[in-house]
Amino acid sequence: MSLTKPFAALGLLLFAVSSTWAAPQARIMRSIDSRQMTRLGDGVHPLAQPEFDQGALDPSQMLTHVTMFFSRTAAQQQALDRLLQEQQDPASPKYHQWLTPEEYAAQFGMAPSDLAKVRQWLESQGFTVESVARGGDFISFSGSVGEINSAFRTEMHQYNVNGELHFANAIEPAVPNAISGVVVGFRGLNDFKPRARVKTRKVNPRLTSGLSGNHFMVPDDFQTIYNLKSVYSNLALDGTGQSIAVIGQVGASQTLLNDVATFRSLSGLPATTVQVVGSSTGNNSGDLGESALDLEWAGATAPGAKLLFVTSGDAFTSLTNAIDSNVAPVISISYGLCEKDEGSSFGADESTMAKAASQGQSVIGPSGDNGGADCDYSSTTTITTATKGLYVDYPASSQYVTGIGGTTFSDASGTFWSTTNNSMNGSALGYIPEAVWNDTSSTIGLSATGGGASVLPMGSPLPKPSWQTGAGVPNDGVRDVPDVSFAASPGHDEYITCSQGSCQVCYPGSAIDPSDTVTPPGTGAPDANCPSKGSPGFRSSSDNTFNVVGGTSAGVPTFAGVVALLNEKIGSSQGFLNTKLYQLAVTAPYVYHDITSGDNIVPCTPGTPLTAPPAQQCPNTPTVTCPPGATSCFGYTATPGYDQTTGLGSVDAYNLITNWNSAGSQDFAVNFFDSKLSLTRGSSTTIPLTLQPLNGFSGTVSLSCASSITGVTCSVPSTATPGSAVTVTVTAAANVSQERHAPSPFVPYWQYSFGLAAVFMMGKKRSKRQIAAIVVIAVVLIVAMPSCGGGGGGGGSNSNVVTTPNLALTPSSLTFNAQTAGSAPAAQTIAVSSTGSALNYTVTTSTNSGGNWLSATPASGTSGSSVSVSVNPSGLSAGTYTGSVSIAASGAGNSPQTATVTLNVTNAAVTGNITVTATSGALTHTSQIAVTVN
Numbered sequence: 001m002s003l004t005k006p007f008a009a010l011g012l013l014l015f016a017v018s019s020t021w022a023a024p025q026a027r028i029m030r031s032i033d034s035r036q037m038t039r040l041g042d043g044v045h046p047l048a049q050p051e052f053d054q055g056a057l058d059p060s061q062m063l064t065h066v067t068m069f070f071s072r073t074a075a076q077q078q079a080l081d082r083l084l085q086e087q088q089d090p091a092s093p094k095y096h097q098w099l100t101p102e103e104y105a106a107q108f109g110m111a112p113s114d115l116a117k118v119r120q121w122l123e124s125q126g127f128t129v130e131s132v133a134r135g136g137d138f139i140s141f142s143g144s145v146g147e148i149n150s151a152f153r154t155e156m157h158q159y160n161v162n163g164e165l166h167f168a169n170a171i172e173p174a175v176p177n178a179i180s181g182v183v184v185g186f187r188g189l190n191d192f193k194p195r196a197r198v199k200t201r202k203v204n205p206r207l208t209s210g211l212s213g214n215h216f217m218v219p220d221d222f223q224t225i226y227n228l229k230s231v232y233s234n235l236a237l238d239g240t241g242q243s244i245a246v247i248g249q250v251g252a253s254q255t256l257l258n259d260v261a262t263f264r265s266l267s268g269l270p271a272t273t274v275q276v277v278g279s280s281t282g283n284n285s286g287d288l289g290e291s292a293l294d295l296e297w298a299g300a301t302a303p304g305a306k307l308l309f310v311t312s313g314d315a316f317t318s319l320t321n322a323i324d325s326n327v328a329p330v331i332s333i334s335y336g337l338c339e340k341d342e343g344s345s346f347g348a349d350e351s352t353m354a355k356a357a358s359q360g361q362s363v364i365g366p367s368g369d370n371g372g373a374d375c376d377y378s379s380t381t382t383i384t385t386a387t388k389g390l391y392v393d394y395p396a397s398s399q400y401v402t403g404i405g406g407t408t409f410s411d412a413s414g415t416f417w418s419t420t421n422n423s424m425n426g427s428a429l430g431y432i433p434e435a436v437w438n439d440t441s442s443t444i445g446l447s448a449t450g451g452g453a454s455v456l457p458m459g460s461p462l463p464k465p466s467w468q469t470g471a472g473v474p475n476d477g478v479r480d481v482p483d484v485s486f487a488a489s490p491g492h493d494e495y496i497t498c499s500q501g502s503c504q505v506c507y508p509g510s511a512i513d514p515s516d517t518v519t520p521p522g523t524g525a526p527d528a529n530c531p532s533k534g535s536p537g538f539r540s541s542s543d544n545t546f547n548v549v550g551g552t553s554a555g556v557p558t559f560a561g562v563v564a565l566l567n568e569k570i571g572s573s574q575g576f577l578n579t580k581l582y583q584l585a586v587t588a589p590y591v592y593h594d595i596t597s598g599d600n601i602v603p604c605t606p607g608t609p610l611t612a613p614p615a616q617q618c619p620n621t622p623t624v625t626c627p628p629g630a631t632s633c634f635g636y637t638a639t640p641g642y643d644q645t646t647g648l649g650s651v652d653a654y655n656l657i658t659n660w661n662s663a664g665s666q667d668f669a670v671n672f673f674d675s676k677l678s679l680t681r682g683s684s685t686t687i688p689l690t691l692q693p694l695n696g697f698s699g700t701v702s703l704s705c706a707s708s709i710t711g712v713t714c715s716v717p718s719t720a721t722p723g724s725a726v727t728v729t730v731t732a733a734a735n736v737s738q739e740r741h742a743p744s745p746f747v748p749y750w751q752y753s754f755g756l757a758a759v760f761m762m763g764k765k766r767s768k769r770q771i772a773a774i775v776v777i778a779v780v781l782i783v784a785m786p787s788c789g790g791g792g793g794g795g796g797s798n799s800n801v802v803t804t805p806n807l808a809l810t811p812s813s814l815t816f817n818a819q820t821a822g823s824a825p826a827a828q829t830i831a832v833s834s835t836g837s838a839l840n841y842t843v844t845t846s847t848n849s850g851g852n853w854l855s856a857t858p859a860s861g862t863s864g865s866s867v868s869v870s871v872n873p874s875g876l877s878a879g880t881y882t883g884s885v886s887i888a889a890s891g892a893g894n895s896p897q898t899a900t901v902t903l904n905v906t907n908a909a910v911t912g913n914i915t916v917t918a919t920s921g922a923l924t925h926t927s928q929i930a931v932t933v934n
């Protein structure tokens with residue numbers, strides 16, 4: 001169901017408006033007459049150029065979700081600007097007093113009477129009105145191409161741009177004079193969609209490989225690097241009760257939803273149900289990959305948050321719907337357009353972003369993936385030299401949006417990754433130094449974080465926002481991007497995703513398929529937690545590859561998750577973020593990792609594009625250092641403080657959250673590298689411990705370690721400095737177990753005979769006749785018992801002797817396996833048969849050690865039946881015990897027959913915890929790891 005359809009039935013006069021505000025004044029003062037028309041300036045998309053024109057679009061083709069946007073009056077704009085400032089001013093009574101869509105409509109929307117007039121005119125032109133905005137600032141409708149051509153005095157054409165077919169209006173649309181002053185623009189008159197800011201590839205190496213040196217990020221890694229684990233452990237936050245809207249322009253197929261579920265399961269994240277808002281028939285693979293990334297990684301940083309997938313045929317339409325319906329306080333949009341391609345849509349889009357800010361919605365977007373050359377993009381060819389000018393990406397450049405830039409990890413030297421993966425597949429040991437992401441090369445093409453200065457609206461940029469100040473912020477009078485950054489390189493330490501069913505199997509090392517070209521088969525480090533080849537894992541079953549991604553869109557959903565945690569901590573939505581983000585750079589600089597090395601400089605062709613203003617053209621004489629072999633170039637370089645490559649830097653999530661409303665106190669966090677540890681009896685192992693400084697903490701921490709398992713000990717350094725490497729040593733003694741009874745010593749039966757005789761003789765004084773009798777009994781026992789069941793000795797054959805029946809036991813031996821303190825294993829049976837006539841038999845059992853652990857039933861029977869044999873390991877310690885079941889039958893030639901019984905008892909796994917306590921002054925924190933001793 002379309003997101004906006006439920007609201008269409010509300011009509012135009014049923015806004016639930018508080019009486020506090022007077023209704024907007026009517027602005028359409030005369031009838032709407034189609035005979036008097038005015039063209040909207042700059043109403044043709046920049047890519048709808050004559051050289052791409054393929055002719056007129058079929059007049060009968062239907063277009064849906066065409067949207068007409070309305071402007072605010074000057075007085076409304078001033079009032080909105082004032083409100084947005086007051087909503088971010090803690091001293092104002094309107095601080096964080098967010099508007100509902102209806103309250104927004106009452107103050108800043110079109111008058112209901114004006115909306116009614118526009119609706120009536122649209123319907124008179126043959127259009128079907130789909131919805132009227134709750135915020136009173138747009139109307140969506142559908143109609144044929146012929147109706148659009150007629151109503152707006154334009155011509156809809158088809159265009160072939162870089163091998164892709166699109167449609168767009170070839171002539172600026174016109175509207176009746178009566179509404180020309182209120183219509184700010186359209187969406188839906190072309191299908192040039194925003195681009196996904198994701199770069200995807202398939203790779204063979206392992207998540208962490210000591211052989212290849214390759215690493216790939218899973219949620220556990222990101223949580224470690226950007227200090228989210230301290231948020232979870234010290235603040236007990238996980239996003240519960242919060243909502244994140246993820247923007248898409250693709251259908252919410254079951255495959256997409258299954259990908260999200262698989263990713264969460266493999267990453268150790270709790271299961272969740274994605275709520276789908278809206279619909280789309282789109283199935284572009286790039287959009288599917290983007291949506292998978294966004295839904296998976298928004299939940300990776302806020303595991304408990306509710307995820308809403310808001311989709312339509314166009315990401316900007318989805319964004320508009322998410323804002324107008326106020327579906328969630330946090331919005332993640334990983335799509336964008338080069339500012340130059342925004343054209344006449346800028347006014348409507350920026351108005352929508354302002355509405356989001358007034359409603360307390362935090363909108364987060366990517367800064368782009370082509371360095372300073374955001375317009376140089378192609379989905380079919382590799383662009384190695386920019387020709388379309390120096391531009392940034394929208395909506396990241398909106399003054400109401402938080403723009404995300406990209407970094408790459410500088411981990412070539414130093415120990416930042418474990419050589420093995422933990423139980424969550426993570427291997428990062430702590431924060432990793434970062435540089436500006438720029439992988440641009442002649443083979444890869446343009447591949448670098450976006451960033452620079454905004455030029456919107458084209459030719460007359462908006463003034464620099466009042467909140468964008470601080471060390472390093474250019475004094476250029478315009479909005480600069482990005483604001484903050486996260487890891488983004490698609491060629492170094494990339495993000496793992498599950499997309500289009502890519503996550504299928506894992507491999508346990510020795511079973512690595514020969515198609516893995518990075519390490520020879522059988523030599524690779526095993527996938528963590530992979531019990532056997534083909535078990536569920538991150539690899540594709542067809543070629544063993546991982547699906548990994550990069551790009552500035554990766555930082556968008558992850559930061560959206562951080563903002564959800566922030567809202568959970570504060571207890572309410574924080575709305576537009578940038579005012580506070582720039583303040584924190586001054587009041588709490590340890591909130592950010594300042595990125596001071598690298599650049600987003602890319603090669604460009606001098607003098608291009610000819611139609612661009614000189615400041616946007618590629619210079620004939622570059623003012624920055626160009627890559628080797630480049631004739632010219634442009635872009636920006638990292639500097640201390642703010643810069644136009646990574647903004648304020650990357651974020652320490654804990655420091656950001658704890659310093660948001662007031663200065664956070666100095667503290668530290670302690671976390672084990674993994675949540676569980678296994679070792680065997682008689683062995684020792686080590687596990688890393690992370691001591692993370694918080695809010696500038698620089699003290700020394702005292703450490704102690706305790707085990708809840710008898711026989712398991714642990715040790716740690718007595719003191720450590722947060723940020724340094726700490727190792728915990730765990731040792732399990734060979735006899736780790738609960739107390740058990742020792743096995744009874746084996747006593748041969750003949751010793752029992754002598755013992756019995758001795759008891760009689762020693763009990764009291766006996767006569768010689770009594771003593772002699774006792775000795776005779778003992779001798780008889782000694783002689784008789786070994787010969788019992790011997791089967792008769794005769795020597796030669798005698799044809800007159802009747803054949804004696806014999807006993808047969810199947811099987812002749814039984815083996816049972818059990819654990820100490822465990823339950824008894826299932827009983828086993830012995831089939832008793834005989835040759836010749838049936839035999840009546842009796843059953844006895846005996847054990848060589850361990851007491852009476854062996855039993856058999858029934859005690860007697862007739863051949864042709866079975867005997868059930870049971871063992872009881874209760875009270876037995878680890879070891880091997882033997883016994884026998886004896887079947888005796890009178891008249892059998894080979895009676896008795898014996899079946900041997902073996903009972904193997906192994907130590908049961910012992911579980912418990914290791915707890916490390918860290919203390920510094922009045923600060924005490926603990927971290928616990930579950931331990932299993934086998």
